[in-house]
């Protein structure tokens with residue numbers, strides 16, 4: 001008889017959150033939902049809490065709490081409502097939960113993801129920004145607490161699947177496992193075939209129209225600029241202890257090969273599948289078992305061909321800026337991420353042109369160059385530099 005795992009989904013109203021609920025509900029014998037969190041979509045959170053029987057919900061403030069209550073129309077008792085950022089971290093570390101899906105978007109998800117790591121949970125990490133901003137702190141917390149870390153980002157999940165791991169949920173470091181290099185695939189996004197000088201006028205709708213994946217708006221814009229792949233290079237560096245020169249990016253427009261590991265003997269292992277996040281989510285939830293995800297068979301004959309091409313760093317300057325940041329150090333990675341979050345929000349609200357996103361990030365990297373690495377030892381240090389970068393970046397936005 002299986003012991004049921006109690007799952008907390010941070011960011012349950014987002015794209016990863018919805019897919020996680022979908023997979024969890026396919027396996028009532030394995031999983032119960034302990035807690036859910038949302039930021040703005042209170043009606044959706046109330047519907048999810050009713051549907052899953054969650055014991056706890058976490059909302060950002062008292063106004064959101066009142067809105068949540070107004071949407072609770074059931075005669076069933078309402079879940080406990082916890083309020084504020086500290087409640088997110090406390091819930092991630094709650095002794096009543098075993099598994100935490102970290103699916104909040106942006107650096108806002110870092111404190112709660114770190115709290116889950118420190119509390120020794122099984123951490124399903126979708127929130128790549130946590131590793132970009134605080135990879136060293138985060139990985140140290142996993143090691144010290146004995147937490148299980150399962151990468152959910154499709155490329156890192158693919159790499160994890162291609163590495164040897166003896167049924168353990170934290171993979172051995174790359175070089176010691178005989179790995180020559182990691183090859184991250186990138187779709188190239190909606191503007192793959194466009195030149196840089198054709199992109200000045202593109203709209204948020206065009207940028208969010210990802211060719212293969214259905215995702216939240218922030219990561220969709222990141223995919224268009226390929227800053228997403230840059231964040232993923234930094235994420236891979238921390239997850240698999242690989243130096244930047246052993247992490248390569250190749251454009252693969254079909255998003256069928258999710259990433260690859262090349263070994264010293266010349267073997268290249270790849271993980272393939274339909275572009276559907278329920279596959280990596282099911283892998284993380286079920287590990288080491290393989291469980292049904294609802295994803296159908298991969299029809300390679302229908303796909304017809306799998307193409308690969310080199311990314312052009314002039315067309316995708318954000319990819320180059322990400323490698324620069326990784327080589328420069330943690331301060332640069334924090335600034336890259338924070339400036340990008342402000343720039344993407346500005347682009348989505350019409351306060352910045354698409355092509356200005358890279359310029360704003362470049363300026364933030366120049367600006368932070370004076371911050372010494374020794375000043376970044378704690379979560380507070382990281383969040384302080386993140387906040388300073390945002391403050392420095394906001395004046396670039398038009399009113």
Ligand SMILES: NC(=O)C1=CN([C@@H]2O[C@H](COP(=O)(O)OP(=O)(O)OC[C@H]3O[C@@H](n4cnc5c(N)ncnc54)[C@H](OP(=O)(O)O)[C@@H]3O)[C@@H](O)[C@H]2O)C=CC1
Nearest residue numbers: 011013014015016038039040041104105108126127215216
């Ligand atoms: N979507 C995908 O397929 C993939 C996503 N990822 C990563 O997973 C994470 C989530 O992405 P995705 O699901 O697409 O994003 P969405 O924008 O769809 O969802 C984000 C979630 O975070 C919540 N949220 C937003 N801001 C805050 C905040 N300040 N504090 C607390 N909660 C907040 C949202 O609440 P509300 O909706 O109520 O406002 C929502 O539940 C990102 O880090 C992304 O890079 C990685 C690989 C694939």
Ligand SMILES: CC(=O)[C@@H](O)[C@H](O)COP(=O)(O)O
Nearest residue numbers: 153154186187188189223228
């Ligand atoms: C599904 C997922 O993991 C996304 O991060 C995806 O990789 C985005 O696609 P591209 O960044 O390759 O366009």
Ligand SMILES: [Mn+2]
Nearest residue numbers: 153154155232
């Ligand atoms: Mn990805």
